[in-house]
Amino acid sequence: MTVIESKLDPKSEIFECDRQAMLAALRPLEELAVQVLEAGGGKAVDRHRSRGKLLARERVDLLLDEDAPFLELSCYAGAHDPRSQPGARLITGVGTVNGVECMILANQSTVKGGSLNPDAVAKQLRALEIAERNRLPLITLVESGGADLPTQADIFVPGGRTFRELTRLTAAGIPTISLVFGSSTAGGAYMPGMSEYTVLVKNAASVYLGGPPLVKMAINEDVDDESLGGAEMHARVSGLADYLAEDEHDAIRIGRQIVADLHWRKAGPAPSLPADPPAYDEAELLGCAPADPRRAVEVREILARILDGSRFDEFKPLYGTQLVTGWGSIAGYPVGILANNGILFSEEANKGAHFIQLANAHGIPLLFVQNITGFMVGSAAERGGIIKDGAKLINAVSNSTVPHLTLMVGASYGAGNYAMSGRAYDPRFVFTWPNHRIAVMGGPQLGGVMSIIRRTAAARSGADYDDAQDAQVRREIEEMIETQSSAVYATGRLWDDGVIDPRHTRTVLGLALSATHSAPVVGATRFAPFRM
Structure with missing residues (x-):
């Protein structure tokens, strides 16, 4: 397998900023x-x-x-x-x-x-x-x-x-x-x-x-x-x-x-690959998530610090590049990985659905690494078939029967959460980093959408619009979403199985994978019809 080549600079100003934000x-x-x-x-x-x-x-x-x-x-x-x-x-x-x-x-x-x-x-x-x-x-x-x-x-x-x-x-x-x-x-x-x-x-x-x-x-x-x-x-x-x-x-x-x-025995396969530690310091995971959730994160840097030997064989690396897919192992257990490197377009959705089918065909558990604001919106995306392509990915996630583990390392918004095996899709375990945010959409986006709706309704009825009140309502919505989308709020309501220190990610995932192999690991043989 190919060893991931890290480009992370732990001495850089941006790394230290992200590290301090995580601490x-x-x-x-x-x-x-x-x-x-x-x-x-x-x-x-x-x-x-x-x-x-x-x-x-x-x-x-x-x-x-x-x-x-x-x-x-x-x-x-x-x-x-x-x-x-x-x-x-x-x-x-x-x-x-x-x-x-x-x-x-x-x-x-x-x-x-x-x-x-x-x-x-x-x-x-x-x-x-x-x-x-x-x-x-x-x-x-x-x-x-x-x-x-x-x-x-x-x-x-x-x-x-x-x-x-x-x-x-x-x-x-x-x-x-x-x-x-x-x-x-x-x-x-x-x-x-x-x-x-x-x-x-x-x-x-x-x-x-x-x-x-x-x-x-x-x-x-x-x-x-x-x-x-x-x-x-x-x-x-x-x-x-x-x-x-x-x-x-x-x-x-x-x-x-x-x-x-x-005289209990595991029903799943035993670890079959070398469980050597990553080639890079796991402590560097503290600086691998952005302080600003609007900034993209290079998810391969995270994978390099949790996979055995930092080895990763990427699947379709030149297609749908904002969804990273490929094969690796954790604690000696083979895993297929779907990790966000940005928003999901049609290409990413098709790539993810294909990869999930392959993992099921070979009985390999899946690790979803979420940092996702959702699917692409807009007229070009709609004409390109984002709904039917997104449905393929959600179909594949919903009907996959190999164990799913979900790790949330940043944003988790809207249908992107669903497509990446969020809590509603019954992953075996869900863990989050403390910077994690989860909601239908971000606070500024939701506040802005509600503002447009109110403003449009006022214009249709011929009523005056109070801009000062609008600004106050937007602030209140943003504050509410900020509170209700936080990692503490989410874990308090059991939307996940625990918020973990990023430095413990590999250990936690290894223990969870071992637990999933107490049961048989069997892939799906049927999916719902895909809308082509």
């Missing part, structure tokens, strides 16, 4: 990370420890193999909403347990008892979706008071879907394991109840549909926690507990042994 974009995420790690604050943590309990992150660390990486997902769920706790009271991610890549969920009971609010439900559903599509055994570390009752109207319907998806995992042959460390109440009780394997901690776990106060109100029965739903009762009487653990460490030991006894 500035990382700072709000570092502040959010502190809130996520605090998990309820010092008093809640101290109270939790005084009960002899491990924190949720400590449980995850003990469950994982020694020195195994943990690909945490949706870290900042809820960060868009000042009323919510960043992280959504739940830890989710992919990690290795006894040599098996698993999806791990852990309730953070130091935040309102681990009760599930709307953000937590959405985060849990996304984790279950990733587990199902990538054939990852599921391990849930349970300590939850169930639904967050003040927000019950927003979680009752979607919350019920979590139990449906849990049992569908089992039906698909994907193991589900629950380790229960504390209260598992109401909806939380169905997590162990619908798992294949359950482990309850003696004198700590309690599982019941209604706690003692509700039982008193409903049937006037006086009963204590242990008699109603304690670990020993479920191990000796109800049969809900498959294993009774002496303490938390014992529960984790049992959970690891359950995984070992699965």
Whole structure:
């Protein structure tokens, strides 16, 4: 394969400007990370420890193999909403347990008892979706008071879907394991109840549909926690507990042994290419995205710093040049790459659709690298067939069955987001850089369009037009779009699986690719009819 020849000058003024802009974009995420790690604050943590309990992150660390990486997902769920706790009271991610890549969920009971609010439900559903599509055994570390009752109207319907998806995992042959460390109440009780394997901690776990106060109100029965739903009762009487653990460490030991006894094997191909590091410094990725989102970025510079050995065999390099396509590998896994070097014209759309078909024909996963303002507009583009050609690309993306990974390194606007396998098109994983912007269109463009529409309407009706008010409305629209298109807002609403430091891109993509190969990698044999 050809090694990409980098033309990036790390000593240039423009590189340093872009690098400083990226570091500035990382700072709000570092502040959010502190809130996520605090998990309820010092008093809640101290109270939790005084009960002899491990924190949720400590449980995850003990469950994982020694020195195994943990690909945490949706870290900042809820960060868009000042009323919510960043992280959504739940830890989710992919990690290795006894040599098996698993999806791990852990309730953070130091935040309102681990009760599930709307953000937590959405985060849990996304984790279950990733587990199902990538054939990852599921391990849930349970300590939850169930639904967050003040927000019950927003979680009752979607919350019920979590139990449906849990049992569908089992039906698909994907193991589900629950380790229960504390209260598992109401909806939380169905997590162990619908798992294949359950482990309850003696004198700590309690599982019941209604706690003692509700039982008193409903049937006037006086009963204590242990008699109603304690670990020993479920191990000796109800049969809900498959294993009774002496303490938390014992529960984790049992959970690891359950995984070992699965004798689980990946169904996809193993890495087949050399996984040597890129020829260029990954730290230089900090300066590979433009400080000004209107400025184009040379995407090959990014590829040179994430691909194995910086090797890249480009496909159709002289045609549709604003979409870079070709073959490379990450962590030894072959990948086909579609990366934006500008706006999409008809040529780029046709090239991308062709390339996606080839990847499916050979069963090769696809990596989409987005920095896209959309498809070309205007009379020349319309006469040239931009709609039908864009439809071909969206058709190919929609019906492709090889794993898709999407990395957003800049703008992601309009149908360009769709055509490059945005979140709505079910990529296996979506990650973004902190400079990322996502919306129907940019703020100035949307404000200008609305201004033209209002001005035209006023002219048709013969009304006077207030230019000062128009300017004020345009400013308000631009400010709204600036807020709602930011990386923090998008990741808070789970439009992606995480905002990552650009320097970690190769590692994150490698872990995600490994996870996708737990399932078979099979290309599509049929697409919807292409409009030629």
